[in-house]
Amino acid sequence: MLNNLKPQAPDAILQLITLCREDTRATKIDLGVGVYKDGTGNTPVMKAIRTAGKQVWDAETTKVYTNLPGDPAFGNVMRDLVLADSVSADRVSAIATPGGTGAIRQAFELGRQANPDMTVWTSNPTWPNHVAILKFMGLPNSEYAYFDAESCTVDFDAMMDSLKGVKAGDMVLLHGCCHNPTGANLTLEQFGIVADLIAEKGALALVDIAYQGFGDGLEEDAAPTRLLASKLPEMLIAASCSKNFGVYRERVGCLMAVSETAASAPTTQANMNYLNRIAFSFPPDHGARLVTTVLSDPALTADWKTELEDVRLSMLGLRTQLADELRQRTNSDRFDFIAEHRGMFSRIGATPEEVLKMREDFGIYMVSDSRMNIAGLNPTTVPHLAEAIAKSCK
Numbered sequence: 001m002l003n004n005l006k007p008q009a010p011d012a013i014l015q016l017i018t019l020c021r022e023d024t025r026a027t028k029i030d031l032g033v034g035v036y037k038d039g040t041g042n043t044p045v046m047k048a049i050r051t052a053g054k055q056v057w058d059a060e061t062t063k064v065y066t067n068l069p070g071d072p073a074f075g076n077v078m079r080d081l082v083l084a085d086s087v088s089a090d091r092v093s094a095i096a097t098p099g100g101t102g103a104i105r106q107a108f109e110l111g112r113q114a115n116p117d118m119t120v121w122t123s124n125p126t127w128p129n130h131v132a133i134l135k136f137m138g139l140p141n142s143e144y145a146y147f148d149a150e151s152c153t154v155d156f157d158a159m160m161d162s163l164k165g166v167k168a169g170d171m172v173l174l175h176g177c178c179h180n181p182t183g184a185n186l187t188l189e190q191f192g193i194v195a196d197l198i199a200e201k202g203a204l205a206l207v208d209i210a211y212q213g214f215g216d217g218l219e220e221d222a223a224p225t226r227l228l229a230s231k232l233p234e235m236l237i238a239a240s241c242s243k244n245f246g247v248y249r250e251r252v253g254c255l256m257a258v259s260e261t262a263a264s265a266p267t268t269q270a271n272m273n274y275l276n277r278i279a280f281s282f283p284p285d286h287g288a289r290l291v292t293t294v295l296s297d298p299a300l301t302a303d304w305k306t307e308l309e310d311v312r313l314s315m316l317g318l319r320t321q322l323a324d325e326l327r328q329r330t331n332s333d334r335f336d337f338i339a340e341h342r343g344m345f346s347r348i349g350a351t352p353e354e355v356l357k358m359r360e361d362f363g364i365y366m367v368s369d370s371r372m373n374i375a376g377l378n379p380t381t382v383p384h385l386a387e388a389i390a391k392s393c394k
Contacts, residue, residue, distance in 0.1 A: 012367060020365040028363030029381050031372035034180070034344060035248060036311060039378040046246045048304035052293035056286070065282040068273040070096025074288040077295040078254040081218075082209060082239050086226035090262035093269035095276050096283040099251040100210045100240025105133055106255045107206050107236045108171075109275050112139065114204070115169040122173045123147070123159075125347070125369065127180045127208070130173060144172075147182045152337040152349050154184045160197065168202035174228075176209030176237075177221035178343020181371035185215070185342055191224040195231040205232055210240040213308045214315065215342035233260040241291050243344070244308055250287025315344065318377045325386035335389070347371045354392045362388035 016032035035043050069075065075094030083092065097103040111118055120139055122130050123146035134141045142165065145158035166172060174194065179185050186194070198205050205228055212221045228235055234257070241252035257272060259265040276283060294300045323339035338346050350358070350370035358364040364385060366372040377385060 016365050023363055025363040027384055029385060031366040031376040034373055036375040046307050048294045048300045049245060049290055052290045052300060055293055056289050066285050068276050070283045070288055074292045077292050078239055079256060082222055082225055082237060083229055084226060087229040087258050091259050091265050093257045093265050093272055095255050095272045096288050097253040097255055098284055100238055100253040103238035103253040103255040106275050107238050108137060111171045111204060113271055118169050118171050120171045120173060121166055125181055147184060149349055154186055156190055163197055166201045166203050170203045171206050172198055172203050173206045176207045176225045178211035178215045181345050181347050183341030183343055183346035188223055191227055195228045199232055205235040207237045211243050211343045213244040214312055229258055234258055245291055247287045251284060252287035252291055315374050318374050321382045322386060325383055326389060329386055329390035344373050344375045345371050350393050357392040358388045364388045
């Protein structure tokens with residue numbers, strides 16, 4: 001029977017990793033894989049996480065299962081981190097998931113449980129795995145306009161025009177901050193306008209927030225999600241701890257649901273628990289416990305916030321440096337948007353042919369749609385990238 005299986009298309013980013021690894025040029029730069037790297041090219045373990053790991057190890061007396069939704073303490077600290085006091089706590093249900101990807105998958109499943117006929121609306125472009133999961137699940141997917149490739153900014157008028165097609169019971173997936181893959185974000189005012197449209201349409205918002213703290217700051221990055229929660233009767237939030245806590249391999253995610261009333265929240269929670277049960281029973285605990293330990297200890301929280309802020313400022317510095325280098329080399333402001341984008345990624349508007357030229361001539365490895373990982377740079381490699389862009393892009 002297994003002979004009936006069909007080959008799967010290779011993952012473009014994993015292919016890039018292999019190509020870059022095989023490149024012998026000392027000047028090569030890997031801007032494909034979405035992980036943070038420090039100035040030495042290492043993805044470090046955060047100090048607060050390392051300390052929390054020792055505390056958990058010393059205090060742990062059992063490896064018995066927690067609960068179907070995971071340790072309730074994890075859901076509580078994630079609710080406080082993402083939503084703060086924007087919505088009453090008794091309206092929020094939460095489950096731990098294997099990474100932010102697991103939270104997205106469970107959000108789609110929960111939406112289908114509530115409305116088997118829903119269409120999921122995703123931005124054009126969006127994180128490719130959003131669309132891949134929807135296709136695998138057989139869920140209808142419509143795109144809404146988002147990115148203007150000419151200016152490399154959000155085309156908000158086109159976005160709102162697209163969203164006129166949303167119907168009651170549909171799901172609208174929004175990036176909470178640091179849009180992946182473009183780096184171009186809605187303003188807080190624009191998020192409010194989108195929230196009004198979603199409420200008017202009777203749709204369900206799903207916020208994917210995977211980079212809180214990487215953009216304008218922890219509170220600033222959470223502001224759009226909190227605004228939506230304060231304006232909408234119900235919504236879903238898929239949160240990831242991979243980036244902002246640096247626990248990539250621990251696979252720490254959380255799906256939160258805001259119900260219309262506190263009375264309906266237990267039913268929402270029971271359905272979320274059920275989805276965990278049929279998918280993987282009990283969610284992984286170790287990474288979630290590390291995050292809970294950090295966010296429950298004021299000293300560790302302070303250490304974590306300091307280190308996270310250093311990471312954020314480092315990426316902003318690289319963005320500014322690259323924009324300045326490109327302004328000098330092109331004698332134009334064409335690439336100034338790079339300094340305005342936020343998060344790990346920017347899509348720079350290069351064609352696939354230009355991306356290939358940069359790879360062949362300069363050893364620059366970025367996704368063919370010209371999405372690049374800013375965190376893959378350091379101050380000494382920025383000039384080389386700027387030279388490659390300036391000489392390869394028309």
